[in-house]
Amino acid sequence: MIELIQVEKTFDGVRAVYPLSLTIPKGQIHGIVGTSGAGKSTLIRIMNLLEKPDKGTVKVGEKILTYLSEHELRKARQNIGMIFQQFQLVLNRTVAGNVEMPLELVGVSKKERKKRVEECLQFVGLSDKKDAYPSQLSGGQKQRVAIARALANKPSVLLCDEPTSSLDPKTTIEVLQVLRHIKETLGVTIVIVTHEMDVVKSICEHVTIMREGKLIDSFQIEPQGLLVNEDQYIEDLRKMAVVKK
Numbered sequence: 001m002i003e004l005i006q007v008e009k010t011f012d013g014v015r016a017v018y019p020l021s022l023t024i025p026k027g028q029i030h031g032i033v034g035t036s037g038a039g040k041s042t043l044i045r046i047m048n049l050l051e052k053p054d055k056g057t058v059k060v061g062e063k064i065l066t067y068l069s070e071h072e073l074r075k076a077r078q079n080i081g082m083i084f085q086q087f088q089l090v091l092n093r094t095v096a097g098n099v100e101m102p103l104e105l106v107g108v109s110k111k112e113r114k115k116r117v118e119e120c121l122q123f124v125g126l127s128d129k130k131d132a133y134p135s136q137l138s139g140g141q142k143q144r145v146a147i148a149r150a151l152a153n154k155p156s157v158l159l160c161d162e163p164t165s166s167l168d169p170k171t172t173i174e175v176l177q178v179l180r181h182i183k184e185t186l187g188v189t190i191v192i193v194t195h196e197m198d199v200v201k202s203i204c205e206h207v208t209i210m211r212e213g214k215l216i217d218s219f220q221i222e223p224q225g226l227l228v229n230e231d232q233y234i235e236d237l238r239k240m241a242v243v244k245k
């Protein structure tokens with residue numbers, strides 16, 4: 001579970017997030033939407049304290065992150081994976097090397113690392129790419145490597161900041177399928193910041209809407225499933241065709 005209590009953040013006089021409280025239950029896929037500058041990225045980064053709130057409390061699982069020292073926070077972050085729009089893979093490391101990184105940082109043995117990297121790559125369907133470099137992968141594959149890396153330390157929370165915004169509709173579905181599989185098989189709580197309504201409609205169970213740093217609404221929704229595919233897009237476009245007389 002993630003609990004934000006009256007968190008707020010101002011950058012150089014610009015209020016990014018007004019005092020805001022939000023509770024996300026364990027195992028939920030929670031979407032955060034809003035137009036550019038609404039404060040979505042700041043809010044999701046507050047959830048793992050990549051952005052420290054000026055005031056308020058951040059609780060993830062049993063840990064109150066805002067009470068922790070830097071050392072304790074680094075440890076607590078092992079429980080919180082994160083992925084980004086631009087994947088942020090290390091380009092001079094192979095796919096396996098990227099997934100191995102968080103394990104190296106916490107001192108996992110070489111043998112255990114190899115085993116865990118294989119498990120994670122298998123989970124995202126990229127075992128055959130373990131020796132490839134990021135430049136040799138498609139956008140969807142890069143994001144799946146980033147997901148495998150985020151899962152390496154077996155987190156209970158996965159934060160996704162615009163995870164599909166650089167991807168085409170087909171690879172978007174590929175990534176969303178992986179995210180849904182993570183929720184269903186691992187029970188991970190997933191937070192997705194996005195401006196893509198199709199993403200919210202297809203997999204989110206709850207949506208929070210932000211505008212100008214404020215939470216303006218938050219409610220449960222019924223995910224429609226991954227219905228959006230290339231053929232459907234083409235069909236929708238055909239329906240919009242203007243018939244010239």
Ligand SMILES: Nc1ncnc2c1ncn2[C@@H]1O[C@H](COP(=O)(O)OP(=O)(O)OP(=O)(O)O)[C@@H](O)[C@H]1O
Binds near residue numbers: 011012014036038
């Ligand atoms: N590090 C920073 N320094 C200064 N201002 C910042 C910083 N990060 C965010 N802001 C400002 O805070 C406000 C909210 O930004 P944020 O990136 O959280 O919004 P967003 O909803 O994620 O927008 P986008 O979809 O464009 O990324 C904006 O006015 C932005 O310029």
